[in-house]
Amino acid sequence: MPELPEVETIVRDLAPELEGFRIRNARVIRPNVLRGITKRKLVSRIDGSRISKLYRRAKNIVVLLDDDNRVIIQLRMTGSLRIKKGRLTEADLDYVVFTAEIGRHSTFLFRDVRRLGTIQFMAPERWVEYEARIGPEPLAGSFRAADLASAIGGSTVAVKKAIMDQRKLAGVGNIYANEALFFAGIDPSRPSDTLSEAEFSALHRTIRRVLNNGIRSRGTTLRDYRTGTGQVGDFQHRLKVYGKGGRPCPKCRTELVTTHEIDGRSTTMCWRCQT
DNA sequence: CATGACACCTGCTCGC
DNA sequence: TGCGAGCAGGTGTCAT
Numbered sequence: 001m002p003e004l005p006e007v008e009t010i011v012r013d014l015a016p017e018l019e020g021f022r023i024r025n026a027r028v029i030r031p032n033v034l035r036g037i038t039k040r041k042l043v044s045r046i047d048g049s050r051i052s053k054l055y056r057r058a059k060n061i062v063v064l065l066d067d068d069n070r071v072i073i074q075l076r077m078t079g080s081l082r083i084k085k086g087r088l089t090e091a092d093l094d095y096v097v098f099t100a101e102i103g104r105h106s107t108f109l110f111r112d113v114r115r116l117g118t119i120q121f122m123a124p125e126r127w128v129e130y131e132a133r134i135g136p137e138p139l140a141g142s143f144r145a146a147d148l149a150s151a152i153g154g155s156t157v158a159v160k161k162a163i164m165d166q167r168k169l170a171g172v173g174n175i176y177a178n179e180a181l182f183f184a185g186i187d188p189s190r191p192s193d194t195l196s197e198a199e200f201s202a203l204h205r206t207i208r209r210v211l212n213n214g215i216r217s218r219g220t221t222l223r224d225y226r227t228g229t230g231q232v233g234d235f236q237h238r239l240k241v242y243g244k245g246g247r248p249c250p251k252c253r254t255e256l257v258t259t260h261e262i263d264g265r266s267t268t269m270c271w272r273c274q275t
Numbered sequence: 276c277a278t279g280a281c282a283c284c285t286g287c288t289c290g291c
Numbered sequence: 292t293g294c295g296a297g298c299a300g301g302t303g304t305c306a307t
Contacts, residue, residue: 003300032283035303059301076301078285095285114284116301157277166302173300222300223287242300263279266299 002075004139004171005214006225006233007059010081013228015054017083018063021103022050030097030115037121045121046071046100058134058170070127072120073110078224079117082109113224135169138207145197145204152192158262159195160188163207172207174265175220178242180206187274188267213238241268249273 002010023046028039037045046065053064061081063071073081084092084107098110098119110117122130135151136143151169152162160181163172172180181188183206186199195203219225219233222243227233240250245258249270258268 006300074301076283077299112284113286114299116284118302155277164301175300220300225300260298265301 002059002079002219002225003173003176003214004056004059004211005176005217005235006219007056007061007075007171008215009219009233010075010228011054011056011061014081014083017106017228018051018054018102018108020051021106023047023065023108024101026098026100028098028119030112033097033110033112033115033117033119035118035120037119042071042119042121045069051102057131058137058166059173060134068124070122070124072118072122072127072130074118074120075112076114076116076118078114079110079112080224080226081228082111082226082230083107083228084109133167135165135167137170138172138204139211143204143208145201148204148207149195149197149200153195153200154193156191156193158189159186159192159203160267161263162192163203164263164265169207171211175222175239175242176207176210176214178268179210179240182241182269182274183210185273185275187271188262188269241270244268 026043026047028034028042031039034042050066051063052066055062061073085105088107092109095111095113096109097112097115100108102108136147155162160177163169164177180203184202186203214220214235217233217235217238218227220235221232222236225233241256244256245268247256249256251273254270254272256268256270258266260266
């Protein structure tokens with residue numbers, strides 16, 4: 001589910017509700033979300049800690065604690081986060097995998113229907129290692145077309161798979177990859193080392209544009225995604241190709257085609273506009 | 276090192 | 292109506 005724009009939206013919504021407050025009564029309802037730490041240990045490491053910052057890196061939600069340790073949350077396909085003020089209802093607890101009290105009146109809820117989401121706990125050194133294996137942030141001001149070319153250019157992997165590889169580039173998932181490649185007029189199956197300088201430049205521009213537009217629309221809700229305030233996003237109304245196989249291409253009216261040939265993920269494209 | 280298969284999970288939709 | 296197959300926004304591991 002959540003790609004960069006969705007995670008960014010959640011983080012922006014939740015940061016003011018979390019930063020500066022203390023964590024109490026952490027509860028792990030589904031211990032299988034934990035990676036590399038036991039339930040007992042996680043609870044003892046975070047209970048009583050104050051949250052100094054909430055931020056995003058790739059699709060990871062990073063909770064920086066005042067002792068410089070971090071809790072890393074990945075929502076994967078169906079995870080969602082919310083702050084609930086006041087009493088919890090039955091419905092709040094549907095699919096809940098983790099909860100904690102934040103400050104005096106709020107509860108932090110991590111819900112996940114499929115339970116593919118994860119929680120990790122990292123000391124500063126481990127975070128540095130982990131972070132080093134993630135590719136550059138495409139929305140960073142310093143990220144240029146040449147950086148995209150050096151991130152994915154030296155590989156024979158299909159360009160769509162390459163831009164979705166979090167070690168090469170941070171934050172792009174299946175929906176925004178489809179959209180960016182459509183706007184750039186690039187066939188998703190092209191080996192990334194066959195792209196020209198002009199194509200890297202176009203793709204750099206369209207990746208940044210679709211991600212920024214996704215953030216402006218507060219994300220894409222196809223099923224489970226909700227913002228940090230529990231609302232649906234709007235970007236599903238602005239999708240041009242993702243999920244639109246069989247419909248006419250918005251540029252040339254040729255029928256859009258959906259395949260599963262790249263890494264088993266759905267790819268929708270216009271064979272005429274994307275070459 | 277690159278690649279593909281598979282695992283992790285549940286729910287929804289579609290075809291019979 | 293019921294049932295099984297296939298598919299879904301993601302990512303880590305393992306064999307080749």
